[in-house]
Amino acid sequence: MNPEQNGMQLKPIRKSVPEKASHGLFRERAPEIIEVAPSTLRRRTRRDLFVFGAGAIAALAVGGSQLPQRVLQRLGVDQGRSITPKDKWLLNKAQRLDDDVAEALYSPNRLVPTYTKSQITPLKNNYNGATPNPGYISKWRLTLDGLSSGVTVSLDIAALLARHQIHDQITRLVCVEGWSAISWWSGLRFDDLLHAYPPVSQAKWAHIESSVNLDANGNPDPYFVSIDLLTARHPQTLLATHLNGQPLTAEHGAPLRLLVPVKLGLKNIKAITRITYTKDEPPDYWAKRGYSRYDGI
Amino acid sequence: MPHSTQERIATRTPAPQPRVRVVRKHNVLVRISHWLNIPLLLGLIVSGISIYWASPIYQHNPNPQTGAFDYFADAGIWICAHLPGLRDYASPPDWVYNHASLGPYMLAPAMRLHWCCAYLFMLNGLVYLAGVFAGGEWRSLLPRLNDARGALRIAGYYLRTPFMMFRPRRRNPPHFNTKYNPLQRLAYLSIPVAGLLSVLTGWAIHEPMQLSWLAALFGGFDTARMWHFWLMWIFILFAVPHVFLVFVDSWDTVRSMITGWSTRLEIGSRANEP
Structure with missing residues (x-):
């Protein structure tokens, strides 16, 4: 190769500051001055502009295609002609990766921080729809299915409270929206219920439902979450009956709600009416609406 | 003796075509x-x-x-x-x-979208660190003892610049004997630092239970959210003058971020750089 074409590899011809100034690890080094044929420089500039320009166009295409349909319509890119994919494959991949990372970070032995009573903060009723009429509470029963005994068990709140030890904890509930609240929760450990009514041996998941959940217009809209049994067995995962020393009100999921501080608030299902243990991952209300399936925090 | 080497090269190379x-x-x-x-x-x-x-x-x-x-x-x-x-x-x-x-x-x-960009942003941070150490550029970003004074001098120069059109004779920017001027060093170093803090506060509010120690480091979950919010503004506040000064400065500066080289040979930096 002749030296003109290999211009950038030429040895530096001169240091612009004396050799002595270059000593010391942290001291700025003088730049190497390179002599190069103008044609080489032009060629390399063209090449780099092309490479970086192509990269920019590729980034714009991939990034743009991943924006939500509604945003693309607002920008005037996609006027209902569906030129952009509805399936946001890259974002779905990122969500799966993030779920895997959250699952890898989870440790069954790591306890979440606990607080003192003076640190308790107000907890708002964040029912997504209307709050159910408290009338359901007196007729409430919990159904357990997918048990190793093969039978379906139906329990009332008195039976649950009589049989299990009540634990107290003051922990933080973190909502997917970004707010959080510290509350004093009391209830039985989910782990104790799993020991009292063991699930089928292959079970890895609990499908927890609330049939009393309502939508914004007050119509029935059953709520359901998926909880992996590893999380259900965590010592701070409670089936809570009391909030701040008082029995749960309808706003907070009377008479029994899930309190799982290692998950986002949306997994902390209120007014549980049914728990089904399954081998395969059950559906989840918010995962169906584009949120994470795992929600580990 | 640098001179003799140069002479030797000069005598050996046959009639060189003009070079830059x-x-x-x-x-x-x-x-x-x-x-x-x-x-x-x-x-x-x-x-x-x-x-x-x-x-x-x-x-x-x-x-x-x-x-x-x-x-x-x-x-x-x-x-x-x-x-x-x-x-x-x-x-x-x-x-x-x-x-x-x-x-x-x-x-x-x-x-x-946030998780997707966040994971790529963390990878990109590693690419940046690899490049800044491979090329030795990290030395040019280190703060120096009297940087505060120099940064103020340049900030003052920038603020006076709009009025200099009335007094063109006085228009000579402060000169520094380093690759970047003190304000540039401060700005270019604060971006990777803000990037690192954004990543850390991001993890603190994303995994506040598994990484509760990290949330505690930033004053707890709610305070870490505020950190994360205000760190965003550092990128926005950096980007505005950065892009403006690129357009004020010459094509050489933009080109050097694409091709890697510059025809400004002297190590000193003028104030008019992004």
């Missing part, structure tokens, strides 16, 4: 990560503002007339009331969110 002299300014990994920051930070900011909207940190009691309770909504209402052509805007409280984010009620897609 250049210096290497940016490692290729630094250049790649620099440009990748634009789409990644844009994606992080627009999705981040959509996530912020779900539960704004800075809110007040709902305004009895508009029902708005957060300051971005107030800003939207003000903009629609004062800018011509926006008087009939459908939902003034959403104006800022419709123009600076994915829009309100976009929490689920915004979080996916």
Whole structure:
């Protein structure tokens, strides 16, 4: 190769500051001055502009295609002609990766921080729809299915409270929206219920439902979450009956709600009416609406 | 003796055609990560503002007339009331969110976009670090003892510049004997530091239970959210003068971030650099 074409590899011809100034690890080094044929420089500039320009166009295409349909319509890119994919494959991949990372970070032995009573903060009723009429509470029963005994068990709140030890904890509930609240929760450990009514041996998941959940217009809209049994067995995962020393009100999921501080608030299902243990991952209300399936925090 | 070597080369090389002299300014990994920051930070900011909207940190009691309770909504209402052509805007409280984010009620897609950009941003940070160490450029970013004075001198020069058109004779920028001037060093170092803090506070509010020690380091979950919010503004506040000064400065500066080399041979930097 002749030296003109290999211009950038030429040895530096001169240091612009004396050799002595270059000593010391942290001291700025003088730049190497390179002599190069103008044609080489032009060629390399063209090449780099092309490479970086192509990269920019590729980034714009991939990034743009991943924006939500509604945003693309607002920008005037996609006027209902569906030129952009509805399936946001890259974002779905990122969500799966993030779920895997959250699952890898989870440790069954790591306890979440606990607080003192003076640190308790107000907890708002964040029912997504209307709050159910408290009338359901007196007729409430919990159904357990997918048990190793093969039978379906139906329990009332008195039976649950009589049989299990009540634990107290003051922990933080973190909502997917970004707010959080510290509350004093009391209830039985989910782990104790799993020991009292063991699930089928292959079970890895609990499908927890609330049939009393309502939508914004007050119509029935059953709520359901998926909880992996590893999380259900965590010592701070409670089936809570009391909030701040008082029995749960309808706003907070009377008479029994899930309190799982290692998950986002949306997994902390209120007014549980049914728990089904399954081998395969059950559906989840918010995962169906584009949120994470795992929600580990 | 540097002179004798140069003479020897000169006598040995047969009649050289005219050549240009250049210096290497940016490692290729630094250049790649620099440009990748634009789409990644844009994606992080627009999705981040959509996530912020779900539960704004800075809110007040709902305004009895508009029902708005957060300051971005107030800003939207003000903009629609004062800018011509926006008087009939459908939902003034959403104006800022419709123009600076994915829009309100976009929490689920915004979080996916945020995770996607965040993982790529962390990878890009590693690419940057690899480049900045491979090329030895990290030395040019280290703060020096009297940088505070120098940074103030340049900031003063920038602030006076708009008035210099009346006194063109006095228009000589402060000169420093380093690759970057003190204000540049401060700005270019604060960006990777802000990037690192954004990543750390991001993890603190993403995994506040498994990484509760990290959340505690930033004053707990709620305070870490505020850190994360204000760190966004560092990138925005950096980008505005950065882009402006690139256009004020010469093509050589933009080109050096694409090709890596510059025809400005002297180590000293003038104030007019981005």
